[in-house]
Amino acid sequence: MKIIEVADYEEMSRVSAQIILEKVKSKERVTLGLATGSTPLGTYKELVRDHEENGTRFDHVHTYNLDEYVGLTSSDPESYHSYMCEHLFNRVSIPLDQTNIPNGSAEELLQECLRYDSLIESIGGVDLQLLGIGQNGHIGFNEPGTSFSSKTHVVDLTPSTLEANAEYFTDLSKQPTRALTMGISIILQSKEILLLASGEKKQDALFHLLRGEITETVPASALNMHGNVTIIADSQALKLVNSLGK
Numbered sequence: 001m002k003i004i005e006v007a008d009y010e011e012m013s014r015v016s017a018q019i020i021l022e023k024v025k026s027k028e029r030v031t032l033g034l035a036t037g038s039t040p041l042g043t044y045k046e047l048v049r050d051h052e053e054n055g056t057r058f059d060h061v062h063t064y065n066l067d068e069y070v071g072l073t074s075s076d077p078e079s080y081h082s083y084m085c086e087h088l089f090n091r092v093s094i095p096l097d098q099t100n101i102p103n104g105s106a107e108e109l110l111q112e113c114l115r116y117d118s119l120i121e122s123i124g125g126v127d128l129q130l131l132g133i134g135q136n137g138h139i140g141f142n143e144p145g146t147s148f149s150s151k152t153h154v155v156d157l158t159p160s161t162l163e164a165n166a167e168y169f170t171d172l173s174k175q176p177t178r179a180l181t182m183g184i185s186i187i188l189q190s191k192e193i194l195l196l197a198s199g200e201k202k203q204d205a206l207f208h209l210l211r212g213e214i215t216e217t218v219p220a221s222a223l224n225m226h227g228n229v230t231i232i233a234d235s236q237a238l239k240l241v242n243s244l245g246k
């Protein structure tokens with residue numbers, strides 16, 4: 001696993017955007033796995049800035065998001081569909097029919113999970129998967145205890161994840177408690193993985209990922225079984241790792 005230690009969130013965002021841009025420019029058709037949450041916002045901002053200043057094109061890019069809340073329609077302002085349109089898709093002119101996000105308002109959620117898996121399996125895994133990490137070590141919305149062989153599935157969000165994401169909901173009584181998430185085995189099909197972590201709140205999760213056992217109790221530890229993972233983390237997120245010796 002390659003670890004790039006950076007000073008802060010801004011540097012993490014610049015470095016990760018650079019890696020994504022290299023991939024975007026590397027071939028005629030590029031598939032990206034994308035994440036939501038607060039971590040990748042700076043990266044998306046850098047991609048938008050580059051698009052505006054340097055005209056980098058995204059019309060050959062196909063995207064596959066990790067997850068979506070159950071019960072929110074794509075037009076719901078609090079859905080991950082809306083998040084992606086607002087922060088990236090509409091601002092770099094990716095054709096929307098080339099973007100894929102699980103449909104959290106599908107009537108048949110199990111069918112939707114199968115549909116999503118076959119989409120990703122049909123391309124043989126994405127070229128580059130961007131990941132954040134939850135304070136409890138989740139990747140996507142794969143909560144502690146999720147099987148490493150999981151495919152896309154419906155998940156009951158843990159109290160710690162609900163609490164960490166509460167700030168994004170104006171009316172907490174409407175915060176979804178379930179989500180659809182790409183499973184761990186699907187994430188591991190990615191040809192290359194880029195995980196971002198910033199801030200002290202992520203130091204335990206990063207410590208378990210980098211120094212702990214490979215265990216389903218820490219979903220991110222599955223990344224140790226993948227041969228091409230880069231972690232970009234700031235000093236705050238690496239505090240525990242560094243204080244206990246490299």
Ligand SMILES: O=P(O)(O)OC[C@H]1O[C@](O)(CO)[C@@H](O)[C@@H]1O
Pocket residue numbers: 035036037038039040066067131132133134135139140141165
């Ligand atoms: O980036 P945040 O907001 O700390 O969230 C951590 C992770 O949890 C999620 O919100 C759940 O998918 C991811 O989008 C994110 O990578």
